[in-house]
Amino acid sequence: MDPEVEPTRELIADALGAADEGWDALMRELADAGVEAPWPWYRDGGWLVKAANRVRTVAWIAIDGNAVTCSFHFAERLREAVAGLPDIAPELARKIRDEPRSGALFRVPFTISTVVDVERLRPVLKARIALR
Numbered sequence: 001m002d003p004e005v006e007p008t009r010e011l012i013a014d015a016l017g018a019a020d021e022g023w024d025a026l027m028r029e030l031a032d033a034g035v036e037a038p039w040p041w042y043r044d045g046g047w048l049v050k051a052a053n054r055v056r057t058v059a060w061i062a063i064d065g066n067a068v069t070c071s072f073h074f075a076e077r078l079r080e081a082v083a084g085l086p087d088i089a090p091e092l093a094r095k096i097r098d099e100p101r102s103g104a105l106f107r108v109p110f111t112i113s114t115v116v117d118v119e120r121l122r123p124v125l126k127a128r129i130a131l132r
Contacts, residue, residue: 003041012063019067019113026061026068026118033125037061058128068112070121072128073105081131082108087123 005011013020030037030051035058037051049061061070074082083096099106110121 003046006041007039007047007063015063015066016068016113017066022112022114022117023063023068025115026070026112026121029118029122029125030058033058033129035059035125035129053129058125064111066113070110070112072108072121072124074108074128074131076101076104076106078127078131079106082124082127085123085127089120092120092124 035051037049051059083093
């Protein structure tokens with residue numbers, strides 16, 4: 001990744017190929033939720049989307065090969081609240097309960113390549129915005 005070449009819509013589409021529909025759906029979902037998605041450059045991570053609702057980070061998003069990775073980070077004390085969300089699949093609830101802790105946080109990662117993948121993350125996105 002070149003810090004001098006900011007990701008454009010065309011570069012993103014070329015990198016993702018067929019998974020570009022998942023990118024578009026994710027960007028629409030974030031916009032509908034009032035979340036901005038700029039592309040800052042980080043020396044330790046390259047170009048990453050820091051999706052934020054005002055000043056609060058909602059998710060970290062990166063292009064990883066031909067898919068998009070989107071990770072939500074929650075305080076450990078919210079683990080059961082997130083795992084118990086009524087609209088998530090049982091396998092996702094299990095994954096949330098089993099995700100290792102990193103300091104005071106745990107991560108809920110998603111790989112996105114289709115619109116269906118974005119639908120799966122919707123309840124987690126809403127929880128990340130609502131839960132404090």
